Amino acid sequence: MSFSWPGLLVSLAVLAPNALLLAFRPVGGIPATRDAGLVFTVLERAGQVGCLALLTMSGVSSPDGWSVAVFGAIAVYWGLWIRYLVRGRHFADLYAPLGVIPIPMAVFPVAAFALSAAWTWSPWLAIAVVALAIGHLGNSWAIRGSLRVG
Numbered sequence: 001m002s003f004s005w006p007g008l009l010v011s012l013a014v015l016a017p018n019a020l021l022l023a024f025r026p027v028g029g030i031p032a033t034r035d036a037g038l039v040f041t042v043l044e045r046a047g048q049v050g051c052l053a054l055l056t057m058s059g060v061s062s063p064d065g066w067s068v069a070v071f072g073a074i075a076v077y078w079g080l081w082i083r084y085l086v087r088g089r090h091f092a093d094l095y096a097p098l099g100v101i102p103i104p105m106a107v108f109p110v111a112a113f114a115l116s117a118a119w120t121w122s123p124w125l126a127i128a129v130v131a132l133a134i135g136h137l138g139n140s141w142a143i144r145g146s147l148r149v150g
Contacts, residue, residue, distance in 0.1 A: 006067065007055040010116055013074045014109045015052075017081040026091035033146040040138035047132025051113045054128055058120040066119030070112050077108035095144040106140035 035041055084093045098104035110133045117126040 001057045002059045004058045004060050007058040011052045027089045033143045036138040036142040040135045043131045044135025050128025054125040060120045070115045073108050073112040080105050092147050103140045
């Protein structure tokens, strides 16, 4: 394992839009919601740390076909953040469906990390992605349910 600028770029590209919540807080604040419980939260946090650390230390140094897919998933994710801003910054918009995908703001960052695991050929990153997927998708689904988003 060695430091990877592309891995750092992917990590920052996934994290960066979340900073929008600091400058563009949801109108009406953040309502009280329920997550899926401690197990999902622990898996989500472990997966987040694992994905960010392992991808940054992945050693990948050049783009290939997988990198195009990674940045495609990130582009859709950024588009969903733009949707949040354009629609008026309602908290429920962070959990609104995109076509047949019920929680796309949870699916696309996980997809970016999963595609990154394929790009880097990293079984360790793949394991971290599984933990992230279980935790993040579980918590996001529970929050979406407590918001009663269409």
